[in-house]
Amino acid sequence: MRATTPTLAEIVVRDDVEISYEVYENAGPTLLLIPPSPITHSRIFKAQIPFLSRHYRVVTFDGRGNGQSGRPAGRDRHTRAQNVADILAVLDATSTDTAILVAHCHANWWALDIASNHPERAHGLVAIEPGVPYMGTRLQHWIESGKTWNEALQAPSGWQLYNRRVIVNDLHAWVSFFFDAQLVEKHSTKQFEDAVEWALETTGEILADAEEAQELDPPAKHEFYDQVDSLDLPVLVIHGDHDVCQHVDKGIELAAATDGDLVIIEGGGHLSLARDAVKVNRAIKRFVDTKRGTRMNAETWTRGPSRPKRALYLSSPIGLGHVRRDLAIVEELRKIEPDLQIDWLAQDPVTRVLETAGLTIHPASEWLASESGHITSEASGHDLHCFQALRRMDEILLANFMIFQEVVEEGNYDLIVGDEAWDVDHFWHENPELKQGSHVWMTDFVGYLPMPEGGEHEAYLTADYNAEMIEHIARFPRIRDRAIFVGNPDDIYPATFGPDLPKIKDWTENHFDFSGYITGFTPPTPDEIGSIRDELGFSPDEKVCIVTVGGSGVGRDLLEKVIASFPLAKAQIPELRMIAVAGPRIDPGSLPKHPELEVHGYVDRLYRHLSVCDLAIVQGGLTTTMELTAASRPFLYFPLKNHFEQNYHVRYRLDQYGAGTAMDYSATGPEDLAAAITVELGRDVNYRPVETDGAHRAARMIAELV
Amino acid sequence: MRARYPDIAGHVDREGVSLGYEVFGDGEPTVLLLPTWTIIHSRFWKMQIPYLARRFRVITYDGPGNGRSDRVTDPERYSADSHALDAEAVLRACGVERAVVVGLSLGAAYGVRLATLRPGLVSGLVMIGPSIPLTAASPERERTFQTFLEPAPPSPIGWQKYNLDYWRTDYRDFAEFFFSQCFPEARSTKPIEDSVGWATETGPDVLEAESLSPPPEDPWDELVSQVACPSLVIHGTRDRISPHRRGVRAARLSGGTLLTLEGSGHIPNVRDPVKVNLALRDFVERVMAP
Numbered sequence A: 001m002r003a004t005t006p007t008l009a010e011i012v013v014r015d016d017v018e019i020s021y022e023v024y025e026n027a028g029p030t031l032l033l034i035p036p037s038p039i040t041h042s043r044i045f046k047a048q049i050p051f052l053s054r055h056y057r058v059v060t061f062d063g064r065g066n067g068q069s070g071r072p073a074g075r076d077r078h079t080r081a082q083n084v085a086d087i088l089a090v091l092d093a094t095s096t097d098t099a100i101l102v103a104h105c106h107a108n109w110w111a112l113d114i115a116s117n118h119p120e121r122a123h124g125l126v127a128i129e130p131g132v133p134y135m136g137t138r139l140q141h142w143i144e145s146g147k148t149w150n151e152a153l154q155a156p157s158g159w160q161l162y163n164r165r166v167i168v169n170d171l172h173a174w175v176s177f178f179f180d181a182q183l184v185e186k187h188s189t190k191q192f193e194d195a196v197e198w199a200l201e202t203t204g205e206i207l208a209d210a211e212e213a214q215e216l217d218p219p220a221k222h223e224f225y226d227q228v229d230s231l232d233l234p235v236l237v238i239h240g241d242h243d244v245c246q247h248v249d250k251g252i253e254l255a256a257a258t259d260g261d262l263v264i265i266e267g268g269g270h271l272s273l274a275r276d277a278v279k280v281n282r283a284i285k286r287f288v289d290t291k292r293g294t295r296m297n298a299e300t301w302t303r304g305p306s307r308p309k310r311a312l313y314l315s316s317p318i319g320l321g322h323v324r325r326d327l328a329i330v331e332e333l334r335k336i337e338p339d340l341q342i343d344w345l346a347q348d349p350v351t352r353v354l355e356t357a358g359l360t361i362h363p364a365s366e367w368l369a370s371e372s373g374h375i376t377s378e379a380s381g382h383d384l385h386c387f388q389a390l391r392r393m394d395e396i397l398l399a400n401f402m403i404f405q406e407v408v409e410e411g412n413y414d415l416i417v418g419d420e421a422w423d424v425d426h427f428w429h430e431n432p433e434l435k436q437g438s439h440v441w442m443t444d445f446v447g448y449l450p451m452p453e454g455g456e457h458e459a460y461l462t463a464d465y466n467a468e469m470i471e472h473i474a475r476f477p478r479i480r481d482r483a484i485f486v487g488n489p490d491d492i493y494p495a496t497f498g499p500d501l502p503k504i505k506d507w508t509e510n511h512f513d514f515s516g517y518i519t520g521f522t523p524p525t526p527d528e529i530g531s532i533r534d535e536l537g538f539s540p541d542e543k544v545c546i547v548t549v550g551g552s553g554v555g556r557d558l559l560e561k562v563i564a565s566f567p568l569a570k571a572q573i574p575e576l577r578m579i580a581v582a583g584p585r586i587d588p589g590s591l592p593k594h595p596e597l598e599v600h601g602y603v604d605r606l607y608r609h610l611s612v613c614d615l616a617i618v619q620g621g622l623t624t625t626m627e628l629t630a631a632s633r634p635f636l637y638f639p640l641k642n643h644f645e646q647n648y649h650v651r652y653r654l655d656q657y658g659a660g661t662a663m664d665y666s667a668t669g670p671e672d673l674a675a676a677i678t679v680e681l682g683r684d685v686n687y688r689p690v691e692t693d694g695a696h697r698a699a700r701m702i703a704e705l706v
Numbered sequence B: 001m002r003a004r005y006p007d008i009a010g011h012v013d014r015e016g017v018s019l020g021y022e023v024f025g026d027g028e029p030t031v032l033l034l035p036t037w038t039i040i041h042s043r044f045w046k047m048q049i050p051y052l053a054r055r056f057r058v059i060t061y062d063g064p065g066n067g068r069s070d071r072v073t074d075p076e077r078y079s080a081d082s083h084a085l086d087a088e089a090v091l092r093a094c095g096v097e098r099a100v101v102v103g104l105s106l107g108a109a110y111g112v113r114l115a116t117l118r119p120g121l122v123s124g125l126v127m128i129g130p131s132i133p134l135t136a137a138s139p140e141r142e143r144t145f146q147t148f149l150e151p152a153p154p155s156p157i158g159w160q161k162y163n164l165d166y167w168r169t170d171y172r173d174f175a176e177f178f179f180s181q182c183f184p185e186a187r188s189t190k191p192i193e194d195s196v197g198w199a200t201e202t203g204p205d206v207l208e209a210e211s212l213s214p215p216p217e218d219p220w221d222e223l224v225s226q227v228a229c230p231s232l233v234i235h236g237t238r239d240r241i242s243p244h245r246r247g248v249r250a251a252r253l254s255g256g257t258l259l260t261l262e263g264s265g266h267i268p269n270v271r272d273p274v275k276v277n278l279a280l281r282d283f284v285e286r287v288m289a290p
Helices: A049-055 A080-093 A107-117 A140-147 A164-169 A171-182 A189-199 A204-213 A221-229 A248-257 A277-292 A321-336 A350-356 A363-367 A371-378 A386-391 A394-411 A422-430 A452-475 A504-511 A526-536 A556-572 A606-611 A622-630 A644-657 A670-680 A694-703 B049-053 B080-093 B106-117 B139-147 B164-182 B189-199 B204-211 B220-225 B244-254 B273-288
Strands: A008-014 A017-024 A030-034 A057-061 A099-104 A122-128 A235-240 A261-265 A298-302 A310-315 A341-345 A415-419 A438-443 A482-485 A543-548 A576-581 A598-600 A615-619 A635-638 B008-014 B017-024 B030-033 B057-061 B099-104 B122-128 B231-236 B257-262
Touching: A008 A080, A017 A080, A030 A049, A030 A080, A030 A107, A049 A057, A049 A277, A049 A394, A057 A080, A080 A107, A099 A107, A107 A122, A107 A221, A122 A277, A164 A171, A164 A204, A171 A189, A171 A204, A221 A248, A235 A248, A235 A277, A248 A261, A261 A277, A277 A394, A310 A321, A310 A394, A321 A350, A321 A415, A321 A622, A321 A694, A341 A350, A341 A363, A341 A394, A363 A394, A371 A386, A371 A394, A386 A452, A386 A644, A394 A422, A415 A422, A422 A438, A422 A452, A438 A694, A482 A694, A526 A606, A543 A556, A543 A606, A556 A576, A556 A615, A556 A670, A576 A606, A606 A622, A615 A622, A615 A670, A622 A635, A622 A644, A635 A670, B008 B080, B017 B049, B017 B080, B030 B080, B049 B057, B049 B273, B057 B080, B080 B106, B099 B106, B099 B273, B106 B122, B106 B220, B122 B244, B122 B273, B164 B189, B164 B204, B220 B244, B231 B244, B231 B273, B244 B257, B257 B273
Parallel strands: A030 A057, A030 A099, A099 A122, A122 A235, A235 A261, A298 B257, A310 A341, A310 A415, A415 A438, A438 A482, A543 A576, A543 A615, A576 A598, A615 A635, B030 B057, B030 B099, B099 B122, B122 B231, B231 B257
Antiparallel strands: A008 A017, A017 A057, B008 B017, B017 B057
């Protein structure tokens, strides 16, 4: 799912080619993002758009030859002049009199043409890893491979793949080599996959034609320098010093020649806009605001000693489990630190719970891109590949981090608590100078694990992500002031992080404090069970089975399967009463109906129902299954297919408690399920007890930092 | 020991009054730190000079009546117009044609007058806790202005000490009271000691002459509106000498930026020097940006 969607997506036709553009309407100056087509398209700016469009009007387009735009054939259709004319057509079509041009790689040459030949259309240029002629060092591998461009090479490899025949016949070979070479930063698997995917949306012929077209109408060297000298607009150059497409010298010389600002990203390659998006985004904003002279209209600064103690609490919106335990922790925290002000940066469905509890939700929360919406969009039936879903959430995490960082910089927070706030933890390690306040990282599992279906490649990817996390913590131990594992060392799944990586348990014991499990409630005593059942209208002679699928939209298939089993089970056990809870994201009216079946939407304090039921049927999420464990209720749980956390981490933990019966969704038909209900309903269980002081312990660990 | 000593220390004579100035560093642009109410002298910029002088040329001078300048008792020499001409004389003596000008309290009024009498000299103006009568002061303070020349009560308390008769009786006690009001922030013993020390370098005769100085011909709100260069107002919300609303008004009239310091008093350049230094640097760089 995208982090933000355009106000307008349209087509302008020029030279018989459809040019697709998107507009993100906003006040303020227009930023025109120019991708270096046709090897990529406007999605290359996916990490910039959500952030920039919150501050400015943003226009993007796909250059001819890729994305949603047309695919004209022939060299003369891909010249610089053609591309420049397309850009002007997009400016006209979007009624943009003048824009700040943001260009990557060779698109900067087009941007320079516009700035010098149509100065009224551009009032600023952000040149990212600029590819401009004559300036700086021309890399040796381009010189060498250019010599064999037209040759029929025997078994070409490396930079020799920059060859017309290779590109035409095996585009994948060239672009995968090229982007692998460009992504010099470790742990770039996602950026690599994105770049290759977008590159494969064009064709080899078009890419080869476009490469040759660059040589069709070049200016002479003195003409080019005259052009640059004539520029009269503010320029910002951003360049990675390990760029092997455009040598960093080019950026340095362009900045000097235009009297522009220069940001060098040491250790960065050619795709800083994807790989160091936080830095790039902030540099662009600083440039735009400074040049407009409006960076600071009014500011209030509070003296340190005058500041109230403030915390910003982030609670993961993926499932409703985090907010339950976070509320319990905050309740304990208030007992220790009664004067602590707490703002919540949160999104639906967490905000519904917070609103009900009357807590302070930071107004910036409404800007957050939806993480639970993304997860729902990634699910298919009873299948959620949560590792890949998290990887594909990259732009949403980045967009939300940029919001978080602004909130933190304006909020004077003493403490940041992130309950699985992946964005904060990751991007603060990548941009350690941005950290402010004390940071508490909290999670209930450590380590990505591959699912068998993913094969070796997925095992490679999970190990790479784990290695990145381990390196992060080793290099910048100061980013996590406290890491809290919600659980106990025995809960940790016995595996390694990957080949040549530590055992998860050893590493986690060395890098975390353990709060014990946090249920957020105290299980009822036998007496209380009776009174709660009375209150809820469960009569002593009925056996109540609760079916729930949690807070996300994932789970409709399971609900339907359980509903199908209901008449079969009811025929065998007449005292069975089944209550299905659809949750906030599934319309209860859209589920199959049965005369004796009760279906509800959101149920307040569902844990009370669960804690007194005779059987629960649930997914494999940790929160609900552990609530049932703590309350000693029999339950059947169905881990989502391809969900490593539910299949490994949660299941292992439940096994430690001797709790629940794991079910395989695809192998279980309605008859099997009815039989299982018959066996489990009202069964006496004897689970290992769950501690009830987890919230207090976690609160004490947090309070030490305030 | 000072953290930074001047590269040049000299005197300039303007119409018979000798003014001591100091120059630190030789960067561009020049930042002129103006004098303020002459009860203290240029050392009140001590927290700014070392930082700013690493980047810019910093000029300070003592106004008439304190520090290394003559103890004048002619009220005319304490008007804002006269102060503006003093500043011009110092800049000329240093060979400086244009500067970013920073004034604290009454010094902000001198800066406004310099920026309106000699606009070519001022590329940017910073007003810290401007003591410019754009709105009323606190009722307590307004009352003391009425009784300033009356005999002091036998045992004056609080703002009753703002009284010429009392200054002649116990000047030091007045100074201690006054600076305790300038620094309402807790733990301000050192800033108060410093200020009282500088205050004892002058006395009631000078302050009496200052109090009788004539106001400018034009109303202050018109003068502040005439400031054409970029401007920044820095004002604390706990300013007991010149209320924060004056800073808000100064920023609005001058079209400048307002930096509000929540919880700060009248002299934030001493009490919150890090924040003020960073804001000054940011402002100077913005003014100088092409």
